[in-house]
Amino acid sequence: MRMQDESTRRQFIGLAGGAAVMGTIPIVTLRGAEATPATLAAAIRNVVGTAEVQTGKVKLDVPPLVENGNTVPMTVSVSSPMTSDDHVRSIHVFNEKNPQPNIGNFYLGPRAGRAQVSARIRLADSQKIVAIAHLSDGTFWSASADVVVTLAACTEEVI
């Protein structure tokens, strides 16, 4: 069969490329929405209320440089004896620039034995991560870490 004109080759490549992508995952486009320092502050206020958040006791482990923001290992540990009188009630993790400021809330108790939680998270941009621990005496302690992300998650662009 004879091709009609020179644009056929371009169409073919476009179709083939489109088909290849559609076969795997939907094509996605960049979206402007992101959490701002203000929404981060609001999300933290939602958890801590009017209580003061002090720095210390909490250790937030994330790699400082991340190649793929789609899966970033994160560990939060809190120095606490984890007794019924003195333990960590919950750990809350926030971010600055994902579309939503929350990452996760983890509820422990004295039966945890060790106040440490790990998960894999997504980061849409290079940004600051904040972990806040709520202790049984009602105080809040925090730690933060800056992460540089080369490939963003959540809001990938069309290739």
Place this chain on the structure above:
Amino acid sequence: MASALINVPAHAKRGEVIEIKTLMSHIMEPGYRHTADGKIVPRDIITSFTCRYNGAEIFRADLFPAIAANPFITFFTVASESGKFDFEWIGDNGFSETASASISVE
């Protein structure tokens, strides 16, 4: 069909702090991505994870779209008695999965 991977030590000494590792296969679609024709891919995530030790809740987590696909969560507990750990994941679109693991404590 969703599937879970659970790592709990089979044996432990009484009072020992043990690590529990859990992984649930799930797409965790964040709900912020668009298809080529501009439609938002609807959110489909696990929103809640609970672990019970012989019926008593020892760990719970609220998950958000910022949790990576196939949520891998690890935490600790004190091995107090022989018995069973029950794990439960609940999510969007009626997602609900359970798994369990047993431990013998000397």
